[in-house]
Amino acid sequence: MLTEVFFHAFIGGGLIGLGAFLLLLFNGRIAGVSGIAYTALATSGSGNHWRWYFIAGLIMGPLLAQPFGFTLPDTIVGAFDTTDSPLNNTLVTLLGGILVGFGTQLGSGCTSGHGICGISRLSSRSILATCIFMLSAFATVTLIKHGFGGI
């Protein structure tokens, strides 16, 4: 059961790597989602169209996985379990979204651009950024789950 979960994680990761590779092989572009999303919104012109096609692919991709029994989650729950309070949930999501947007733009990348493409290219910037955002996220979740009088 557990090995099946890891197998799916591994295969899913392989699909992500394959998609990212095709974008580099054909279009010469790094599959960094935060950068693509920002540039898609911030610039215009026909040179920008591929970004919107990539985003359309991201939106429709889960439909391809559906026939194989893989679906999108029914609920969205973060580290603060705020399912009983829609207002708190909205505020936490709002804050988290701002931090993710600000951080990825300032740090030139997210899990895909730094974590997958950058590490594979052995970019020292990406390796460092991935280590830092992982540690920062570990610390954040640990503080929320165990720090405030938890445990």
Add this chain to the structure above:
Amino acid sequence: MMGEINDKKQVFSAVSIEVNSTKQNFMALISGLLFSAGLTVSTMVDPARVIGFLDVLGAWDPALAFVMLGAIIVYMPLYWLVIRRKRTPLLGREFHLPSKIKIDGSLVMGAVIFGIGWGITGICPGPAIANISKGHFSIFIFILSMVVGMLVASKFNNIIKCAQENRCNEP
């Protein structure tokens, strides 16, 4: 006569660029589809699974590590064996690889801030967009606020750049 040939050449190259950009759009769509299908198969579209990985002191769920491993095992050898041996991509004039190589404060601060946001919500940009079709209210809130954060950071980046350039101008 020569002018006519040159005109034809120009028309031809304009047409080929247009065809290439249509092909590029198609490949970007395929890439996005595979990428997002991978996020779904690996269950990384579920923030609870991501939080499970980040909660190292809790019932730790290592799935996310397998996702990254699977992606890097595919991307890394293909990058070094295929891409590095090519001068241009199949449908473009050049590879657009990041030009920055210096580690700076923006990279470090950005990664710290992104990590906090990712830890709070369990959502990063890829899974946020992949979840759109399900219509969760919180995903829309996340994406809207993420865009606001990006715009603010871009203004902030410009201010830093300006300040650095002014300092550089001083003797």
